[in-house]
Amino acid sequence: MDTELLKTFLEVSKTRHFGRAAEALYLTQSAVSFRIRQLENQLGVNLFTRHRNNIRLTSAGERLLPYAENLMNTWLAAKKDVAHTSNHNEISIGASAALWECMLGPWLASIYALHPGIQLEARIAQRQSLVKQVHERQLDLLVTTEPPKMDEFVSQQLLTFDLNLFCATPSKHHSELNYLRLEWGPDFQHHNAEKASVEGTPVLTTTSANITRSLLKTLDGYTWLPVRWAQTMPDLSVVAHSKPIQRPLYAIWLQNSDKQQQIHDLLRNPFPGHE
Template sequence: MDTELLKTFLEVSRTRHFGRAAEALYLTQSAVSFRIRQLENQLGVSLFTRHRNNIRLTTAGEKLRPYADALMSTWAQAKKDVALALQHHELSVGASTALWEGYLTNWLKSLYTEYDELHIEARVAQRHLLVKQIHERQLDLLITTEAPKMDELASQPIGSLNLALFRSKNSIEGEKNRYIKVEWGADFQYHDEYLAEINDSYLLTTTSANIARELLGSTNSCAFLPDYWDQRYPDLIKVENSPLIPRTLYAVWLQNSDHLQELKQLIDVPVSIS
């Protein structure tokens, strides 16, 4: 549907006069008449009755008018939103729940300190879904601990993190801790190693580090969490003799992305806990 035809229809229905509608639209009267005939041919109905200078909407014309108003309003909003998106270059950034909770929220704060005009959509999903969204150009940037090895994707280290095994200070001293498995990536092998040591299975699997932290005390459990969280949460304590696990964070994007210049701004700001 040509929106100019609807625009002309609405102007004629408002003025009830082809000449005045032509003046308002900066068209000739014959051009207005031609557009109305085009619209009538497309719809297969007459939209106006014409008796000398007395122009009235037909029943079909009355039915069309609210739809034409709604379509023109929607089209105007669409043009506005598209222009706004082009103006502000909204970028979508995706990562797992645990990474957002432990590290990337602070990174966003750093980004907005550096570039206060950024418009970012922060997405939370599992890594394989986010990789798919990048391929489909629904996501601009992925932050992950596992850089996909695909020719069409580019990646770059953007920071590092350390994970430590925590329990609650309220845990029963001397009693064996159960285990909560926080999803830190498919290549995180320390779950199985720890479970083998305690000869037990995990109590819960979750993508949220905060959920695991909340449950440690009430379930007498332990979990791998960001190593600085004992400074943030006084109720946490590191399990004695447990390993400190270093992980590299990667930024991943399409090599032929339409927003390479804007993505470089994000990638140049390292991920840190401060």
């Protein structure tokens, strides 16, 4: 179906006037009438009743209206998405909210500084969803603390970073505080199961480091945060007697990705504070 026919139908249904619809579409009135007749012939029904200047939708037209709106919205979204991704200079990067907030923001800034004109999409989602998007070629690059075990993926370790327990009150022990669980992935939880008694039952679970940090004082809580990130914030204190845990950071992409060269160029950019 010609989407211009649907576009014309929607304009006539909105204005209820062939002349005004023609002005809005930069067409002649006869062209608008011809398009509506074409659409009616394709569907085998009358879409409008025409009595002089009184243009109304028929029952068939009323039924078509929501479908036409959905089809046009889908078509416009498809055009935008195809045009967006056809630019070979664009790369989509996905990571959890915590990684974007704690580590990847400054990295993006350094990329833009070194690669003028580059176009990036920073996508936030949970790891499982992002792995699926890479696999389905909807995402070019995944940054995560846990590499998926799939043969078609390339995995490159970028760096290691330390997590430690932080709170908003100096010199407090974890037993005096409420645990706020910031999601660092199932692998982190599995390998630190022995620390469950330290962590306790969370009063908050989230993927956002900024939300967690903002509620530490309000909830009298503590949580795992990257040491390098938290050390720049005077409102945070290390929980008494806590010890840091080291975590890896990986870049993941498809072996046969058509963005191989761009990805390699990006990964040459050092992470600020981790050179």
